[in-house]
Amino acid sequence: MEFVKKRLSEFSLEAHELYLNQSMPYLEKPPDPLQFYRDWIGPNKPCIIRNAFNHWPALSRWTPEYLREKVGSKVISVAVTPNGYADAVSGDRFVMPEERRMSFNEVLDVIEGKVQQRGVLYVQRQCSNLLDELPELTDDVEPHVSWMSAALGKSPDAVNFWLGEESAITSMHKDHYENLYCVISGEKNFILLPPTDRPFIPYGLYQPAVYRQRDDGEFEVADQSGSEKVPWIPLDPLDPDLGRYPQYQRARPLRCSVKAGEMLYLPSLWFHHVQQSHGCIAVNFWYDMEYDIKYNYYQLLETLCEVRGST
Ligand SMILES: O=C(O)CCC(=O)C(=O)O
Numbered sequence: 001m002e003f004v005k006k007r008l009s010e011f012s013l014e015a016h017e018l019y020l021n022q023s024m025p026y027l028e029k030p031p032d033p034l035q036f037y038r039d040w041i042g043p044n045k046p047c048i049i050r051n052a053f054n055h056w057p058a059l060s061r062w063t064p065e066y067l068r069e070k071v072g073s074k075v076i077s078v079a080v081t082p083n084g085y086a087d088a089v090s091g092d093r094f095v096m097p098e099e100r101r102m103s104f105n106e107v108l109d110v111i112e113g114k115v116q117q118r119g120v121l122y123v124q125r126q127c128s129n130l131l132d133e134l135p136e137l138t139d140d141v142e143p144h145v146s147w148m149s150a151a152l153g154k155s156p157d158a159v160n161f162w163l164g165e166e167s168a169i170t171s172m173h174k175d176h177y178e179n180l181y182c183v184i185s186g187e188k189n190f191i192l193l194p195p196t197d198r199p200f201i202p203y204g205l206y207q208p209a210v211y212r213q214r215d216d217g218e219f220e221v222a223d224q225s226g227s228e229k230v231p232w233i234p235l236d237p238l239d240p241d242l243g244r245y246p247q248y249q250r251a252r253p254l255r256c257s258v259k260a261g262e263m264l265y266l267p268s269l270w271f272h273h274v275q276q277s278h279g280c281i282a283v284n285f286w287y288d289m290e291y292d293i294k295y296n297y298y299q300l301l302e303t304l305c306e307v308r309g310s311t
Helices: 004-016 031-042 062-073 104-111 129-132 137-142 147-150 195-200 246-250 294-309
Strands: 047-049 075-081 086-092 092-095 098-103 120-123 158-164 169-173 177-185 187-192 205-212 219-223 230-232 254-259 261-265 271-276 281-288
Touching: 004 294, 031 246, 062 104, 062 137, 075 104, 075 129, 075 205, 092 137, 092 219, 092 254, 098 104, 098 205, 104 120, 129 137, 129 158, 137 246, 147 281, 158 254, 169 281, 177 195, 177 254, 187 261, 195 294, 254 261
Parallel strands: 092 205
Antiparallel strands: 047 261, 075 098, 075 120, 086 092, 120 158, 158 281, 169 271, 177 261, 177 281, 187 254, 187 271, 205 219, 205 230
């Protein structure tokens, strides 16, 4: 087992030394599909692409006034939490947000400070909510990113719309999607860790629960009894508890800010933690690559980390 542990640490070090970038690389124009596959998707390295969606009307159109006019009366799903953390570890629970049905106008009232309320709002339903809940806005963007669809030989599996308050935070996690994340207005701040840093990232198993706001405005946490425990990362990269998780000192987070008009390529299985400026709007494309060879390769790494006990 000592050998596995040592090899896993060396593996991470080698990845950083041999092919990972120490700061976020920028491409100044949309790439050729084959070249993008060779340089970024295959090696599983993130980058920020500029001038990739300058032609989307959303960039100039999506003001609060336009959104009110176009979709103001639509009722959408909004994640509501007491502290901004949806889908995150709190104590010995994995706590999910209250999924509240609200009109888009009600969300904008809070974002624009016209209405004060307890709790933090985040439009973040990740089930192609742009296409399913807000089809009126789809003409302002494109249904896919042509060079990415050509590179992967498929269309996106989800196109998501994100709009949230400044204190809405996405806790550290990973997905098996190739992710193209486009910021329309405001900015998003990502903390990224490569899959090869997995040996330094703690996981625990947590009882799932959901926030619920009572009539007096207080939030309570309701257990989802009967549900299986959820594996999640208890560490907050903004304030890592190194006493408890000393291995994390060896991880090498890559921080980047994605500004309006920029697109982040977030490769599958990279760990990510996300913050945003108040009222930031983004659209992202998820291409599911669960059956890709890359995925199998990292699953092996995952299994090795589980075998040796990663926390
Ligand atoms: O924007 C966010 O808050 C989270 C984005 C994310 O986790 C994702 O696209 O996978």
